[in-house]
Amino acid sequence: MRTTDLRIIKTKQALHAALLTLLSQKPLEQISIAEICREAKVNRGTFYLHYEQKEGLFEEYFQEIMEDLYQSYEEPYRAVTTLDTHQLDPNTIRIFHHIERFKMFYRIVFSKNVPLTYYYMLFDGIYALLKRDITTHHEHQMAEQISIDYYSAYQANAIIGLIIQWYRGDFSDSVSILNQQLAAILKNVRGDG
Amino acid sequence: MRTTDLRIIKTKQALHAALLTLLSQKPLEQISIAEICREAKVNRGTFYLHYEQKEGLFEEYFQEIMEDLYQSYEEPYRAVTTLDTHQLDPNTIRIFHHIERFKMFYRIVFSKNVPLTYYYMLFDGIYALLKRDITTHHEHQMAEQISIDYYSAYQANAIIGLIIQWYRGDFSDSVSILNQQLAAILKNVRGDG
DNA sequence: GATTTTAATGAACAGATGTTCAATATCTAA
DNA sequence: TTAGATATTGAACATCTGTTCATTAAAATC
Numbered sequence: 001m002r003t004t005d006l007r008i009i010k011t012k013q014a015l016h017a018a019l020l021t022l023l024s025q026k027p028l029e030q031i032s033i034a035e036i037c038r039e040a041k042v043n044r045g046t047f048y049l050h051y052e053q054k055e056g057l058f059e060e061y062f063q064e065i066m067e068d069l070y071q072s073y074e075e076p077y078r079a080v081t082t083l084d085t086h087q088l089d090p091n092t093i094r095i096f097h098h099i100e101r102f103k104m105f106y107r108i109v110f111s112k113n114v115p116l117t118y119y120y121m122l123f124d125g126i127y128a129l130l131k132r133d134i135t136t137h138h139e140h141q142m143a144e145q146i147s148i149d150y151y152s153a154y155q156a157n158a159i160i161g162l163i164i165q166w167y168r169g170d171f172s173d174s175v176s177i178l179n180q181q182l183a184a185i186l187k188n189v190r191g192d193g
Numbered sequence: 194m195r196t197t198d199l200r201i202i203k204t205k206q207a208l209h210a211a212l213l214t215l216l217s218q219k220p221l222e223q224i225s226i227a228e229i230c231r232e233a234k235v236n237r238g239t240f241y242l243h244y245e246q247k248e249g250l251f252e253e254y255f256q257e258i259m260e261d262l263y264q265s266y267e268e269p270y271r272a273v274t275t276l277d278t279h280q281l282d283p284n285t286i287r288i289f290h291h292i293e294r295f296k297m298f299y300r301i302v303f304s305k306n307v308p309l310t311y312y313y314m315l316f317d318g319i320y321a322l323l324k325r326d327i328t329t330h331h332e333h334q335m336a337e338q339i340s341i342d343y344y345s346a347y348q349a350n351a352i353i354g355l356i357i358q359w360y361r362g363d364f365s366d367s368v369s370i371l372n373q374q375l376a377a378i379l380k381n382v383r384g385d386g
Numbered sequence: 387g388a389t390t391t392t393a394a395t396g397a398a399c400a401g402a403t404g405t406t407c408a409a410t411a412t413c414t415a416a
Numbered sequence: 417t418t419a420g421a422t423a424t425t426g427a428a429c430a431t432c433t434g435t436t437c438a439t440t441a442a443a444a445t446c
Contacts, residue, residue: 005413043425111309146378162343198393
């Protein structure tokens with residue numbers, strides 16, 4: 001099963017389009033595989049040839065969204081060549097902008113009946129970006145008993161914690177409030193103690 | 194439908210026992226409602242009288258586990274009357290002990306095909322505990338532009354980030370390593386900048 | 387203990403899932 | 417352009433889901 005086969009491409013396109021159409025009408029949990037196939041005019045058996053669950057189909061979209069996240073993150077790097085302590089600086093990382101841009105999508109990702117997979121995809125994305133920065137720019141600043149993996153997981157999930165809180169308020173706060181909150185938390189935590 | 198009715202209690206007990214039996218054989222995703230009912234010798238219609246999904250049944254267990262989390266957290270309070278900066282002190286909060294104790298359970302909670310509900314239940318539990326502490330003991334220490342809700346969400350999910358990393362290593366690190374990592378991260382983050 | 391209230395049952399239903407199969411259509415490569 | 421490879425189809429199957437309903441059984445209440 002090569003992915004260049006025109007038949008495969010057409011089938012997947014049809015399924016993608018069908019999923020998008022249905023997602024504009026109801027949440028993922030309420031959409032059945034049979035329904036997607038009817039909409040896409042694709043045999044149900046064909047669906048199972050390419051995916052195990054409807055979630056697998058959804059994940060293909062997620063990859064595209066993650067591309068945007070990576071680009072949002074890279075943006076400040078392209079502008080300035082050497083930023084010293086830009087790690088976790090809310091004005092340079094642009095994660096909240098990215099979430100805001102795809103908030104319809106993230107409403108699904110954070111809804112409670114959806115599998116944890118999507119959460120992990122987001123986590124892995126942010127984790128990888130932070131870890132790269134921590135490794136490159138901050139190694140010397142860290143106490144050597146701290147595992148970089150644990151530290152990255154800590155920081156990545158902390159940011160997602162803010163996003164969860166944001167989501168639960170239906171994303172009604174502005175991006176700049178989120179950036180300001182993150183900045184204040186990081187500043188505060190460094191200042192006290 | 195009052196919960197004191199003996200018939201209800203018996204039915205729920207049977208379903209609980211059946212779920213436990215099946216969970217020792219396979220993960221939750223692979224267990225069907227029909228299967229639980231066969232095992233419990235309860236009519237499938239009766240199941241839907243009490244729960245919407247098998248996840249609802251699972252959640253009843255979760256409540257008991259959360260009770261243990263709360264108690265784990267309260268423990269140091271009972272021992273010492275006034276701890277000053279015990280908030281987030283890994284030696285006094287005993288979250289990692291709790292996770293370790295129920296690691297079989299948390300392997301399900303963090304498995305990727307399970308709905309986000311359980312994650313949120315854990316998040317809400319830790320969030321509530323931290324928020325109470327932050328409100329009571331640390332209000333004066335915080336920059337006033339920080340929202341306590343965002344701050345609590347940040348800290349609660351950061352800890353879960355460590356737990357995710359721990360889970361992904363199949364909980365092979367010891368509890369004291371986790372405590373030490375958290376302590377080091379908190380110390381490091383306060384020390385630099 | 388009799389009466390009322392209500393939970394549990396079994397049966398049936400339309401629709402979904404996940405899988406298999408031979409037949410067919412459509413692609414790729416020579 | 418054709419021959420070979422393979423993706424898609426439709427049909428069928430057992431099983432699961434979610435729901436309804438009259439009937440039965442078992443509680444609570446008096």
